[in-house]
Amino acid sequence: MTALETRALLMQLEATVEDNLDRHLASAEDWLPHEYVPWSEGRNFAALGGEPWSAGQSRLSPVARTALELNLLTEDNLPSYHAELVTTFGRHGAWGTWVHRWTAEEGRHAASIRDYLLVTRGTDPERLEQDRMATMQAGWDSGDKPLLHACAYVAFQELATRVSHRNTGRCCGDPVAERLLARIAMDENLHMIFYRNLVQAALEIAPSQTLRAIADEVAGFVMPGSVVPGFARRAVQIAQAGVYDLRIHHDDVIMPLVRHWRVFEAVGLDADGERAREDLAAAVDALDARAARFVERRAEAQARGR
Ligand SMILES: [Fe+2]
Ligand SMILES: [Fe+2]
Numbered sequence: 001m002t003a004l005e006t007r008a009l010l011m012q013l014e015a016t017v018e019d020n021l022d023r024h025l026a027s028a029e030d031w032l033p034h035e036y037v038p039w040s041e042g043r044n045f046a047a048l049g050g051e052p053w054s055a056g057q058s059r060l061s062p063v064a065r066t067a068l069e070l071n072l073l074t075e076d077n078l079p080s081y082h083a084e085l086v087t088t089f090g091r092h093g094a095w096g097t098w099v100h101r102w103t104a105e106e107g108r109h110a111a112s113i114r115d116y117l118l119v120t121r122g123t124d125p126e127r128l129e130q131d132r133m134a135t136m137q138a139g140w141d142s143g144d145k146p147l148l149h150a151c152a153y154v155a156f157q158e159l160a161t162r163v164s165h166r167n168t169g170r171c172c173g174d175p176v177a178e179r180l181l182a183r184i185a186m187d188e189n190l191h192m193i194f195y196r197n198l199v200q201a202a203l204e205i206a207p208s209q210t211l212r213a214i215a216d217e218v219a220g221f222v223m224p225g226s227v228v229p230g231f232a233r234r235a236v237q238i239a240q241a242g243v244y245d246l247r248i249h250h251d252d253v254i255m256p257l258v259r260h261w262r263v264f265e266a267v268g269l270d271a272d273g274e275r276a277r278e279d280l281a282a283a284v285d286a287l288d289a290r291a292a293r294f295v296e297r298r299a300e301a302q303a304r305g306r
Contacts, residue, residue, distance in 0.1 A: 001209065006147050009206065010095065016201040018094040020194050021101070028105070028190055033112035036180040042119040057121040060172060063241040065123050067168040068113060068177070070234045072128075073135045074161070074225035075110035078103065080140035081224065088150045102191060109184050116180055131229050138227040148202055148213035155195035156217060157224060159253045160244075162188035167243045196257060203261060208273030211263060215280035218254055218287070240298060246291035254287060 001009070044050025051057075058065060082103045089095040117123050145153060162185045169181030202210040225231060239245035258264075263277060 001146050001148070009147055009202070010090065012205050013198060013201055014094055016198055017098055020197050021094050021098050024098075024190055024194055025101070028187070031108070031183055033108045033115065036112055036176070036183060037115040037119055038176050039119060041121075045125065053121055053124055053126070055124070058123060059120070059174065060122045060177075063237060063243065064168070064172045064177075066234050067164075067171060067238045067241075067243045068117060069123055069128060069131070070225050070228060070231075070238065071161075071165055071168055071181075072110055072113040072117065073131055073228040074223070075106065075113065076132050077135055077140050077224065077227070078106050078110065079136070081106070084140065084142050084150070085154075088145065088147055098194070102194075105187055105191075109187070112180055112184070116177060120174075120176075122177075134229045135227055140224055140227060146213070148199075148206070148210050149217055151195055151198050151202060152210070152213040152217040153221075155192060155199050155257055156221060156253055158188050158192035158195060159257060160223065160249065162192060163248060163252050164244045167248070168238075171241065171243055196260060199257075200261060203263070203266070207266060207268075208270050208276060211266075211269070211273050211276035211280065214258070214261070214263060215276045215283060218258070218280060219283040221249075221254075239294070240301075245298075246287065246294045250284070250287045250291045254284065258284065 046052040060068065082099070085099045085102070086096075089099055091099065114128075117128065118125055142150065142153065165181045165185040165188060169178040169185070172178055172181070199210060199214070202213075223231075223235070228234065235244075242248075258280070263280065266273075266277070269277065
């Protein structure tokens, strides 16, 4: 897509952005992060005469700790995501208003999860800070995705973070953490709906190009947390525990959106569009097969008592 075509598409989609911005602002609930943190549990660390952190102080299971850290470090990289969106969507008009509003909402996520973890001594604060520094210094580079690819990616990514926060909350074994993560997941859900509707509108304006974007983003999906130190190890741990795995990614993230957009029922596609749809079908099948193999291997390992 040329710069001129992108410009035209941004203008064509602006009315949809405006409508969805209004819908979003009407349905988004303002919430106060400080209301979700059990401050009475807080106490000083060593430098202020208190006790240094030790693993025994955390009431979180190792899996819950990993999942919360990964979600937090992913949220921490917000400046990079903001830069990506501003580059793709611009900072003017309804697009710009959306990007800034979205960024302000996302800012609550890292702040509240970090407060929770520090106050409850849920994880090693020193290592967490080192990992935050490393994550933010790595930054997030989506590889200059074209506009439609960026829209498809964020729709999947917002749903992925919603599912990840929700499932992490459930595995924490702490009603306070579960309440906080359910609240954050509601934000991610509204973000997903915004982008889902945007992709829907794009499918009507440029069906073949939008289908190509969806197919490419399903085939090449990478979690935004992939730059977090030790991501592969952490991802395996949460997949083994069923917090976020390939089965969940296929069933709860990719398929609900693919079904919602009715891409397999669309008629009147040109040759490029048909090819994109075939590629999407192949990518979805391949993901399903990988998910099946993963679940099988996990069950075998569990049966062996590992
Ligand atoms: Fe978030
Ligand atoms: Fe979000």
